[in-house]
Amino acid sequence: MNVVFENLLFNGVFLAMAGAAMAALAGIGSAIGIGIAGQAAAGVISEDPKKFGQTLVLQALPGTQGIYGLLIAFLIMTKIDLLSGNPIDITMAQGAYIFASAVPIGLVGIFSAIAQGKSSAASIMLISKRPEELAKGMVYPAMVETYAVLALLISFLMLNGVSV
Numbered sequence: 133m134n135v136v137f138e139n140l141l142f143n144g145v146f147l148a149m150a151g152a153a154m155a156a157l158a159g160i161g162s163a164i165g166i167g168i169a170g171q172a173a174a175g176v177i178s179e180d181p182k183k184f185g186q187t188l189v190l191q192a193l194p195g196t197q198g199i200y201g202l203l204i205a206f207l208i209m210t211k212i213d214l215l216s217g218n219p220i221d222i223t224m225a226q227g228a229y230i231f232a233s234a235v236p237i238g239l240v241g242i243f244s245a246i247a248q249g250k251s252s253a254a255s256i257m258l259i260s261k262r263p264e265e266l267a268k269g270m271v272y273p274a275m276v277e278t279y280a281v282l283a284l285l286i287s288f289l290m291l292n293g294v295s296v
Contacts, residue, residue: 142224143224143227144221144222144223144224144225144226144227144228144230145212145214145219145220145221145222145227146227147224147227147228147230147231148208148211148212148214148219148222148226148227148230148231149208149209149212149214150231151208151227151230151231151232151233151234151235152204152205152206152208152209152214152234153205154231154234154235154238155201155202155204155205155208155234155237155238155241155287156201156202156205156238157201157238157239157241157242158197158198158200158201158202158237158238158240158241158242158245158280159197159198159201159202159241160242161194161197161198161241161242161243161244161245161246162194162195162196162197162198162199162201162241162245163198164194164245164246164249165193165194165195165197165245165246165247165248165249165250165252166191166192166194166195166245166249167249168194168246168249168250168252168253169190169191169193169194169249169252169253169256170191171253172187172252172253172254172256172257173187173188173190173191173256175260176256176257176259176260179260180260183259183260183263186259186263186266187256187259189266189270190252190255190256190259190266190269190270190273191252191256193248193252193270193273193274193277194245194246194248194249194252194273195245196245196277196280197237197240197241197242197244197245197248197280198241198245200237200241200280200281200283200284201237201238201241203284204233204234204237204284204287204288204291205234207288207291208230208233208234208291211230211291211294211296212230212296220296222296226294226295226296229290229293229294230291230294232290233287233290233291233293233294234287234291235287236283236284236286236287236290237280237283237284237286237287239283240279240280240282240283241280241283244276244277244279244280244283245280247276248273248276248277248280251272251273251275251276252272252273254272255269255270255272255273256269
């Protein structure tokens with residue numbers, strides 16, 4: 133492999149940027165979860181268009197994981213000063229630590245958003261029959277949200293523990 137190419141790819145900044153990309157993968161789960169809930173919501177709306185607001189709230193819930201991933205990605209890019217166009221020089225170890233800090237929200241974000249989308253779809257079915265039970269229906273997807281918030285916290289604490 134070309135030495136110049138190796139120096140471009142295998143350095144701390146590249147690993148940190150890969151970490152930002154890893155964190156942003158949570159958006160995949162959010163897109164899938166919102167899609168699942170949206171399918172259920174469209175079915176309910178086809179029967180009763182007045183339930184649009186209630187279904188929209190439940191459909192939006194799986195989108196938070198994407199926001200959490202974006203937040204960690206932005207914090208990583210800020211930490212290495214990537215947004216200035218002139219990132220600081222960090223070691224391979226620092227880059228690896230930064231990458232590792234993105235793994236919790238990246239992975240948990242994918243899977244929890246999909247699970248939350250399924251839970252939201254079930255809650256949408258609940259309000260299709262009992263619209264007065266929206267608050268109860270929101271509890272089920274909120275329980276899944278707990279684990280996304282924990283992953284966000286782990287990633288945030290790990291990232292803050294890396295000195296550059």
